Amino acid sequence: xxxxxxxxxxDRMFIRYNEWYLLRRNFHSFTLSGELDLAPADQxxxxxxxxxxxWDGLLIYHAFRHTSAADHYVMMEERQLNxxxxxxxxxxxxxxxxxxxxxxxxxxYAAGLLEQGKRVWMFPQGEIRxxxxxxxxxxxxIGLLLRQTAGSVPVIPVTLYYGLYQHARLxxxxxxxxxxxQDWSRLSPRDCASRLETIITSQLxxxxxRLLMADGELPGSKDLIRRQRSTDEKYDxxxxxxxx
Numbered sequence: 001x002x003x004x005x006x007x008x009x010x011d012r013m014f015i016r017y018n019e020w021y022l023l024r025r026n027f028h029s030f031t032l033s034g035e036l037d038l039a040p041a042d043q044x045x046x047x048x049x050x051x052x053x054x055w056d057g058l059l060i061y062h063a064f065r066h067t068s069a070a071d072h073y074v075m076m077e078e079r080q081l082n083x084x085x086x087x088x089x090x091x092x093x094x095x096x097x098x099x100x101x102x103x104x105x106x107x108x109y110a111a112g113l114l115e116q117g118k119r120v121w122m123f124p125q126g127e128i129r130x131x132x133x134x135x136x137x138x139x140x141x142i143g144l145l146l147r148q149t150a151g152s153v154p155v156i157p158v159t160l161y162y163g164l165y166q167h168a169r170l171x172x173x174x175x176x177x178x179x180x181x182q183d184w185s186r187l188s189p190r191d192c193a194s195r196l197e198t199i200i201t202s203q204l205x206x207x208x209x210r211l212l213m214a215d216g217e218l219p220g221s222k223d224l225i226r227r228q229r230s231t232d233e234k235y236d237x238x239x240x241x242x243x244x
Contacts, residue, residue, distance in 0.1 A: 001106045002081050002094035004073055010089040015065050018058055023225050026055075028169035031221035032063055033207075034176030038156060041069040044114040045179070046149075048142060048196060049158040050204055051123035052131040055172070056160060060121060061090060063174055063224055073113050074121040075106065095141075097126055103141060111148040124193060124200075131162060136204075138197040143189030146182075154179035155196065159204040165216035173211055173218060177203045 023030060039045055049060065057074060064072045074087075078094035081087055093109060096102035110120050122145070124138035146155070157177035162170055180199060184192050210218055 001102050004091050004093040005088050006091055007089040014090060018062055022058060023062060028167040028171050030172045030224045032174045032224050033218050033221040036064055036068045036176055037070060038179055042117045044117050044153050045119050045156050046153050047121045047156045047158050048124050049160060050136060050200055051125045051128050059172055066224060070119045072119045075110060107145045110145055114149055114153050136197050136201055138193040140189035140193050142196060143192030146184035146192050151183040154181055157199050157203055159207050161207050161211060163216050171216040175207050
């Protein structure tokens, strides 16, 4: 496995590049419902999230760097981390799904981060799958990790939904659910994965339904990037100026 090797100077550079060049050029809006810091910053938490887009990692990086005081790490597929090695400087560490030994090593590494009071992000689906595909199919690795934490670490369910509503660019909505506390040692790895899959599926489906009713903007959510005027809005603004 490839461990994270955070670089403060690179992080300070990339956070600006990510926001101003990547996200603002491709998204009309990115909103957050709920709070990422549901516990003191020096206490551990495991965040689990659905995985439906290449953008997922960049969006959650933007979210925790702007709204959380804790130290975050993200589990990433080893093939992708080898390709984009700079993510290791931002807190990514790898897992190789094709190697049982590497999986165990990565899970021990993640458990060690949690023991140090760090925040760890994990995509239990193990791969990018279409946003609307059901079941989500969580892999048992999440259960293997939780059984190493002795039930002392809260699991924070996070869902990310994308859509094109009234604008030309994508709108992304990140929602944080209530922490899940459980004595995971009493459950098998597959039962752990199944229980958490049910929670994430329910949260994601509810989020989708509410977004459809609200044209992609949940009431009470906070903006994580400044909203960009889309082509139709620019045209409407131009027409209003012509009428003056």
